[in-house]
Structures are given as structure tokens and as C-alpha cells.
Amino acid sequence: MTAGEPESESGPLQVRGTVLTVRKVDAYHAITIVAPGIAARFKPGQFVALAVGGPETSMVLSRAFSIYDVRPDHGGTVEFVFAASGPGTRWLAERRARDVLDLTGPLGRPFPVPRDPVSCLLVGGGYGSAPLFALADRLRERRCSVDFLLGAASGDRVFGALTARRTGRSATITTADGSLGVRGIVTDMLGQVIHEARTDVIYACGPMPMLRQVTALARRYDIPVQVAVEESMACGVGVCMTCVLPVVGSDGITRMIRSCIDGPVFRGEQVRWDDIGTIPFDAFGAPGWESRARRGARQAAGHGGAPQAASRPASQAGQAVPVRHASPVRRPGHGS
Amino acid sequence: MAPDLRTRLGNVELPNPILTASGCASSGRELAQFIDVSRIGAIVTKSVQLAPRAGRPTPRMAETSSGMLNSIGLQGPGIDAFLQRDLPWLLSRGARAVVSIAGNTVEEYAELAARLSDAAGVTALEVNISCPNVEHRGQVFACDAADAAAVIAAVRARTRDDIPVFAKLSPDVTDIVAIARSCVSAGADGLSMINTLLGMAIDTETMRPVLAGLTGGLSGPAIRPVAVRCIWQVSEALPDVPIIGMGGVMTGRDALELLLAGASMVSIGTAIFGDPSACARILRELDDELARRGIERLSEVVGLAHETKTTGRGRTNVARPA
Numbered sequence: 179m180t181a182g183e184p185e186s187e188s189g190p191l192q193v194r195g196t197v198l199t200v201r202k203v204d205a206y207h208a209i210t211i212v213a214p215g216i217a218a219r220f221k222p223g224q225f226v227a228l229a230v231g232g233p234e235t236s237m238v239l240s241r242a243f244s245i246y247d248v249r250p251d252h253g254g255t256v257e258f259v260f261a262a263s264g265p266g267t268r269w270l271a272e273r274r275a276r277d278v279l280d281l282t283g284p285l286g287r288p289f290p291v292p293r294d295p296v297s298c299l300l301v302g303g304g305y306g307s308a309p310l311f312a313l314a315d316r317l318r319e320r321r322c323s324v325d326f327l328l329g330a331a332s333g334d335r336v337f338g339a340l341t342a343r344r345t346g347r348s349a350t351i352t353t354a355d356g357s358l359g360v361r362g363i364v365t366d367m368l369g370q371v372i373h374e375a376r377t378d379v380i381y382a383c384g385p386m387p388m389l390r391q392v393t394a395l396a397r398r399y400d401i402p403v404q405v406a407v408e409e410s411m412a413c414g415v416g417v418c419m420t421c422v423l424p425v426v427g428s429d430g431i432t433r434m435i436r437s438c439i440d441g442p443v444f445r446g447e448q449v450r451w452d453d454i455g456t457i458p459f460d461a462f463g464a465p466g467w468e469s470r471a472r473r474g475a476r477q478a479a480g481h482g483g484a485p486q487a488a489s490r491p492a493s494q495a496g497q498a499v500p501v502r503h504a505s506p507v508r509r510p511g512h513g514s
Numbered sequence: 515m516a517p518d519l520r521t522r523l524g525n526v527e528l529p530n531p532i533l534t535a536s537g538c539a540s541s542g543r544e545l546a547q548f549i550d551v552s553r554i555g556a557i558v559t560k561s562v563q564l565a566p567r568a569g570r571p572t573p574r575m576a577e578t579s580s581g582m583l584n585s586i587g588l589q590g591p592g593i594d595a596f597l598q599r600d601l602p603w604l605l606s607r608g609a610r611a612v613v614s615i616a617g618n619t620v621e622e623y624a625e626l627a628a629r630l631s632d633a634a635g636v637t638a639l640e641v642n643i644s645c646p647n648v649e650h651r652g653q654v655f656a657c658d659a660a661d662a663a664a665v666i667a668a669v670r671a672r673t674r675d676d677i678p679v680f681a682k683l684s685p686d687v688t689d690i691v692a693i694a695r696s697c698v699s700a701g702a703d704g705l706s707m708i709n710t711l712l713g714m715a716i717d718t719e720t721m722r723p724v725l726a727g728l729t730g731g732l733s734g735p736a737i738r739p740v741a742v743r744c745i746w747q748v749s750e751a752l753p754d755v756p757i758i759g760m761g762g763v764m765t766g767r768d769a770l771e772l773l774l775a776g777a778s779m780v781s782i783g784t785a786i787f788g789d790p791s792a793c794a795r796i797l798r799e800l801d802d803e804l805a806r807r808g809i810e811r812l813s814e815v816v817g818l819a820h821e822t823k824t825t826g827r828g829r830t831n832v833a834r835p836a
Contacts, residue, residue, distance in 0.1 A: 189547045192791055229788050236580040238734045238788050282790055412575045412582065413787040416544040419586045420575040434568045434589060439544070455726060456571045463568035463589065
């Protein structure tokens with residue numbers, strides 16, 4: 179094995195991919211890159227990590243983007259959608275055909291798909307809907323029915339509304355300003371759509387507050403929900419420990435889990451949404467956790483797996499109370 | 515002809531001087547998807563502690579100009595899991611394992627050293643006495659010569675004789691040479707420098723600190739001149755002490771710069787976050803840099819910048835530690 183060669187047939191590859199197209203899609207950009215190995219290994223929900231800025235750049239970290247689509251042309255292409263919101267993504271938006279990019283993928287745990295032909299509802303916020311279309315194709319191969327519920331601040335920020343309407347059994351669109359579909363947010367319509375579509379499984383991708391609410395509603399209807407989370411990442415491959423969030427394991431223990439390699443797809447109820455941005459006091463390895471571990475396990479057992487004990491802010495550990503930010507946390511694809 | 519890149523880490527000969535930097539490669543497993551971990555000089559593990567640790571809250575990272583701040587807070591599964599899972603994996607892949615250790619007290623460091631000495635296959639210990647992401651600055655042993663020496667002496671006393679002990683130093687001190695001397699007097703076989711610099715960033719939109727932990731460690735090419743300066747000063751004062759250099763090395767050229775300053779090994783950290791095969795690439799580039807200059811052996815360039823008379827290719831080689 180030589181350096182640079184992958185260890186397994188199914189793991190991620192690091193390649194130099196040639197840009198095929200960069201196009202504007204409403205408020206977003208979509209870039210297509212020739213990357214045959216990555217396209218061949220891709221499963222819906224996975225992402226790529228990309229170096230931005232070119233040689234001698236001052237931007238040292240990878241940007242992560244959920245894969246929107248792979249196609250067989252040119253040996254295999256990978257397409258993803260992004261908002262040009264920071265220096266890294268603005269640089270990316272300025273790429274032209276034949277530019278060469280360093281990208282690594284496919285990364286992360288894909289969406290699990292049901293064995294039986296069930297009714298699936300795909301919920302997307304903003305361009306978080308991008309990875310849902312490849313998932314929809316995969317689900318239809320499994321004879322599942324696919325309903326879409328997509329929302330954003332305005333019509334030009336609902337990614338894939340047309341495709342959803344064309345390919346979904348149903349497609350419900352919400353916008354905060356009412357410029358497309360129903361005025362409101364996706365969770366306003368979730369109950370109605372679940373009812374009409376007789377939803378068996380929910381898949382969701384979008385801003386963290388949306389995922390949190392979708393999970394809460396899914397629990398109310400007792401419907402399993404798979405979410406692809408947004409967390410800011412530095413490496414995307416599991417070495418930097420930046421993208422952690424508190425996740426409850428099957429043993430009832432909360433761990434700070436890397437969303438890049440143990441996610442980005444999680445079962446919604448495993449994520450401790452209220453405690454994101456903190457180290458829950460009963461998390462594995464939190465200060466004094468061992469002495470509290472037994473009590474935490476008991477609570478977990480009493481609440482069906484997810485400890486309901488409110489997390490204490492990290493001030494308990496002698497640290498400052500973490501500031502909750504008004505700016506959105508970045509998902510794969512939100513890299514600035 | 516390809517240059518001879520071999521270098522020595524205590525009693526162990528490494529095939530080349532390129533190592534991972536602690537905290538930037540986990541325990542090697544994730545990077546094995548992209549590089550052959552046995553082909554680089556060694557894997558320096560993320561700092562291992564006695565107990566599992568959850569680390570600091572998120573956001574833990576902020577990109578800065580030519581660098582980044584991290585405030586991970588030493589998240590890790592603890593020594594038991596490391597010995598059970600990570601070390602055997604590294605050895606099974608033929609990788610050389612330099613184990614970084616971190617503790618809250620002198621006794622914790624000593625216990626870690628003893629546990630790792632009992633395990634077979636540890637190439638060296640790197641004693642992380644300089645992580646800036648701890649609750650109290652008083653816990654940064656590397657900021658005080660006596661505290662640093664106390665840790666190193668305790669570790670050296672409990673470490674098997676054939677395992678070299680390297681002290682990892684912080685640049686956030688007035689006189690790094692004094693700390694270096696103190697560590698060497700206490701029994702350090704070598705020095706690793708530099709750890710990250712304590713830094714901070716404020717989001718001007720939210721008008722609040724970016725990191726949940728408020729402060730973080732600055733790394734990346736922004737700090738390379740600080741690394742070069744620290745390595746230079748210590749190597750000038752202690753020319754016989756081997757140095758693992760690190761701090762913003764992105765290319766083979768950057769690695770050469772640290773070697774010229776006096777390092778005989780170079781760890782790659784932040785570069786991995788933008789390029790998971792950075793270690794293999796930088797190794798190739800260093801090979802090219804040396805070959806292009808007609809240099810046959812790595813030892814020829816270690817500390818070369820200290821020589822007052824630069825006579826170009828026809829220079830005479832001064833014996834320096836390799």
C-alpha cells in the first residue's frame with residue numbers, strides 16, 4: 179500500500195477532482211466535480227470535505243458539504259449545494275470548469291433505509307433539503323413512498339421545491355415570508371402531513387432548531403426520525419474532535435460523539451437537543467461523571483433511553499457558562 | 515539518490531522525521547484510511563489521561579487568519595481504553611507509537627508513565643504539560659520551571675529506561691530556555707515544541723466570544739515563526755538535546771525550516787485538518803527539498819541555521835545531534 183491509497187474498498191477517498199460546472203440555483207450555488215471513486219462509494223446522507231482557497235491560502239480548515247447528487251457521466255461526478263456566505267464558500271462559488279479541487283469523501287454515516295416499503299416523510303430546511311433527493315431515489319428503489327416537507331425563510335431559499343413537487347407523492351412547502359407555499363415553518367405543517375401521508379418514518383436535514391422540533395413532534399406521534407445534524411467541523415474525518423454533540427447510546431450513557439464519523443445521521447431521539455453547546459453533567463467523562471454515572475443510568479432507564487435531567491451549564495466545572503449563539507451552527511454544507 | 519531521512523528518537527531509529535502532532539491524529543486509526551501509518555516516523559497520539567474526559571462545550575473551533583483556535587479540552591476515553599484498543603491497533607499496523615500523556619497532578623502523570631511502561635511497544639512518551647485548554651492557568655505546568663521539572667522528574671522515575679521522555683513546552687512563557695533547561699535537568703530526554711498559543715476570537719456579529727470555552731489554543735502557519743524562534747533559542751542553549759519541532763508546518767519547505775532551526779523531528783498538526791494525507795505529502799516534499807539541495811542525509815540540515823559561516827553547498831558539516 180502506498181501513501182494516499184485507501185485502506186478499504188468502501189472507505190473515503192482523498193482525490194483531486196476537476197470542476198465540471200458551478201451554477202447558481204436561486205439563493206444558492208451548486209458545484210459538480212468529477213470524482214469517480216467518491217461517486218461510486220456514495221450513499222445518501224454522506225458528505226465531502228473540501229480544501230478551499232488554493233495553495234498558500236490563509237484558510238487552513240476543510241469545509242464539509244452534504245452530497246446532493248452523484249451521476250455516472252465523466253466516470254462519476256459529485257454535486258453539492260452551498261450558500262456563498264463566507265470567504266471559503268465565496269471562493270468556491272468563483273471556481274470555474276476545469277479548476278481542480280482537493281476533496282475527501284464520501285464521509286459519515288448515511289441515512290439507514292427501511293427494509294419494508296413504508297411511507298417516508300422527508301423534511302428539509304433551507305438547502306438542508308439537498309441530501310434528501312438522493313435519499314428519495316434510494317427509498318423509491320425500495321418501493322417506499324416519499325412525501326416532502328420543505329421550508330425556508332423565502333421562496334428562493336427553498337432548495338429543490340420543483341423536484342420535490344415533480345417526484346414526491348406529495349410536496350408541502352413553507353416559507354416564513356409566505357413567498358412560496360404556506361406561510362410559516364415546516365413544523366407548523368408536520369402534524370398535518372404526517373396525518374395525510376400516514377407517515378411511518380421521518381428523515382430530516384436542516385438547521386438544528388428545526389431538527390430538534392421535528393424530533394419532538396415525531397416522538398409525539400411515535401414515529402422514528404433520522405436526522406442529519408449540522409455541526410461545525412474542522413477536519414471531517416474524525417481527528418479534530420470539534421464537531422461533537424451529546425448523544426445517548428443504547429446503554430443509556432451520554433457521550434460527546436463526533437458528528438463527522440458517528441453521524442451526521444443520528445436517530446433524532448438519541449440527540450440531547452437541549453444540551454447541545456454544553457457538556458451535560460452526566461456525560462461520559464464530564465467532571466465527576468463516575469460518581470453520578472449510576473444515578474444517570476437509572477434516570478435513563480426510567481425515561482426510555484434519553485435522560486431527561488436538565489444539563490447544568492459548564493459553570494459547574496469551573497468554566498464560564500457557554501454563550502448560545504444567535505448565528506446558525508454550520509452543517510456540512512454551511513462552511514463559510 | 516534519495517536522501518537518507520533516518521533520525522533518532524532516543525534509542526529508536528525512525529525511518530524519517532515526520533510525525534503527527536498530538537491531538538491532530540487521534541490515535542492514528544482515522545488517518546489510516548488515507549495514509550500508511552507505518553511509513554511516517556511515528557504517530558504521536560492525542561494526550562491520554564487516567565480517566566475518560568468529555569472535554570469542553572461547543573463551539574470548540576474558530577478559524578483565524580492562517581490558523582485556528584481550538585478549545586477541545588482534552589476529550590478522550592482514558593488510559594484503559596487506550597491500552598485495550600488504540601495501542602494494540604497502532605502496533606498491529608507497524609506504526610511507531612509516541613504516546614502523549616496529560617494529567618491534573620504530578621502523580622497522575624507518573625501513574626500514566628508507569629502504566630505505559632508496563633505495556634509493550636511504546637516508542638516514546640511526550641509529556642503534555644502545556645495544554646492551554648484547562649480550567650486554570652495554574653494547571654499549565656510548562657509555564658513554571660519548577661512545576662515542569664516536578665512532572666518530568668516523576669515521569670522519568672516511573673518510565674522504563676529504554677523509553678525516551680519528551681517534555682512538550684508552551685510558547686506562552688517569558689523564557690522558554692529556562693523551562694527547557696529545567697525539564698532536561700529533571701531527566702527529559704528531549705523536548706517537543708511548541709504547543710498552541712493561548713488565543714481568543716470574538717464574533718463581531720453576535721458580539722460575543724466565538725468559543726464556548728472563551729479561550730483556545732492557536733495553531734497553524736500563523737504561529738510557525740514563533741515555533742522557529744523557540745526551537746532556535748532552545749537548540750542554541752542546549753545543542754545536544756533532541757527536539758521534536760511543531761507549529762504550523764504545512765509543507766516540506768516548512769518542515770525543513772524547523773529542522774534548520776534545530777529540530778530533528780517535525781510533527782504535523784493543523785495541516786492534517788485540511789489534508790488528511792498531509793504527513794505523507796510533507797514527507798515527499800521534504801525528500802524533494804533535500805534532494806534539490808544535494809543534501810544526502812537529514813542530519814546535515816538539523817540545526818544548520820545556527821552555523822555562522824554559510825558556505826552554501828560546500829559547507830563543512832558540524833556534528834549535531836540527529
